[in-house]
Amino acid sequence: MRYGMVIDLDLCVGCRTCAVVCKEHNAQAPGTWWNRVFTPGSKYHQIPAEAEGGFSMYYLPVSCMHCENAPCEKVCPVGATYTDERGRVLIDYERCIGCRYCLSACPYGVRQFNWEDPKGAKARAGYQEGYSYGYPFPHRDKEGRLVYTPDRPKGVVEKCTFCVQYTDKGEEPICVQSCPAGARLFGDLDDPNSRINQVLRKEKGERLLEELGTKPKVFYLPPKRK
Amino acid sequence: MSRPAPLEAAAKFIKSGRIEFYREEETFRRSGESLPTHKRPFAESEYALNPSVRGKYRLAYITRNSLYRIHSNHSNNLWMNELEDYRPKVFLNPTDAAERGIKDGDLVELYNDRGRVRGQAVLDPGQGPGIAIFEQGWWSRYLEGDSYNALTYPFIKPTNEVYFVPGIWAPNTAWNEALCDARKVGER
Ligand code: SF4
Numbered sequence: 270m271r272y273g274m275v276i277d278l279d280l281c282v283g284c285r286t287c288a289v290v291c292k293e294h295n296a297q298a299p300g301t302w303w304n305r306v307f308t309p310g311s312k313y314h315q316i317p318a319e320a321e322g323g324f325s326m327y328y329l330p331v332s333c334m335h336c337e338n339a340p341c342e343k344v345c346p347v348g349a350t351y352t353d354e355r356g357r358v359l360i361d362y363e364r365c366i367g368c369r370y371c372l373s374a375c376p377y378g379v380r381q382f383n384w385e386d387p388k389g390a391k392a393r394a395g396y397q398e399g400y401s402y403g404y405p406f407p408h409r410d411k412e413g414r415l416v417y418t419p420d421r422p423k424g425v426v427e428k429c430t431f432c433v434q435y436t437d438k439g440e441e442p443i444c445v446q447s448c449p450a451g452a453r454l455f456g457d458l459d460d461p462n463s464r465i466n467q468v469l470r471k472e473k474g475e476r477l478l479e480e481l482g483t484k485p486k487v488f489y490l491p492p493k494r495k
Numbered sequence: 496m497s498r499p500a501p502l503e504a505a506a507k508f509i510k511s512g513r514i515e516f517y518r519e520e521e522t523f524r525r526s527g528e529s530l531p532t533h534k535r536p537f538a539e540s541e542y543a544l545n546p547s548v549r550g551k552y553r554l555a556y557i558t559r560n561s562l563y564r565i566h567s568n569h570s571n572n573l574w575m576n577e578l579e580d581y582r583p584k585v586f587l588n589p590t591d592a593a594e595r596g597i598k599d600g601d602l603v604e605l606y607n608d609r610g611r612v613r614g615q616a617v618l619d620p621g622q623g624p625g626i627a628i629f630e631q632g633w634w635s636r637y638l639e640g641d642s643y644n645a646l647t648y649p650f651i652k653p654t655n656e657v658y659f660v661p662g663i664w665a666p667n668t669a670w671n672e673a674l675c676d677a678r679k680v681g682e683r
Contacts, residue, residue, distance in 0.1 A: 284562070289574060299573055312599070314578075315562065316586075317621040324621050394573050 296403025334485030610645025
């Protein structure tokens, strides 16, 4: 099994719901966003960019690409970042030593570092004491590696896991479940009959920075109308 | 399937119970609006109220809804504020901005005789000229104590007063019937 995602940029309305639910369900501290939605060519979200013959405005959601050939995994000196049997690129929060090699290796800029204890970050931002959000339980893989926990310790790197705590139970990642435009599809790239493979046979999916040879498992259907 | 509202229910608002393109009430006749009519913006509002603002304030002041709030709910929502860099913004057409020496990211003030509000200039090439947009709902604590509604005023269109259904349908201020102008007050 090899999980992958297809995002149809003609359907994405740039609402950023996926970014917010990702932050919520995966208990991201203030300032941390695993999933971001950009307006390509424009400094501001939902402001058109000047383009050939007029303007262009479409939206690009970006989170971990779960690369087949993941640069972050290669540079990790302690094997904390690994690809699991379902193709998810994960981080063992108990093994990460916080060297941040992966942060500079990732060409997509999606990895984020816990400079401080998230509880401290929340208190500083003004959250009420004891207020917490997100999937509340730690989650371990078959070998016992800690791949999700609501408050990641100070000094570890974190990023999108394709919602390992949900996909392990057969549910879809929360961004896919909650996208109001139905722009996101999730499934098994190894299964020729999966919905994403059916779509990818019909339409050419593009991957970000394909020329680097990272082989992302997140595919974009480019907008026909920019 | 959606069906039209029952006639009796709709007749509480509109006598015939259906959309009326011809209205013969005295107020409509007096204002020349018995049939749908285009009227020059501000002729019966700002300019009628104070003729001296003609040419003095050259931008239509529009307070639109923000992606990050429901009106003013969530104005203090940290995540929403992170998504827009904690910065209230003033949206201008690039030509209007250039005329006033305003560059992208400048701190800009929208003002008229009634008040002012400040934000960071965002130049939107897709926005029509002659319009200044401020996103409604920002609490004044994010606006140095100002309010975006300091620029508006209680202009009620007389034809809005023809029907009054308590708690449901009441004449309301025409929020977007206000003039303003923009000036740079600081660099980013
Ligand atoms: S939730 Fe869906 S439509 Fe909204 S920004 Fe994300 S991908 Fe686009």
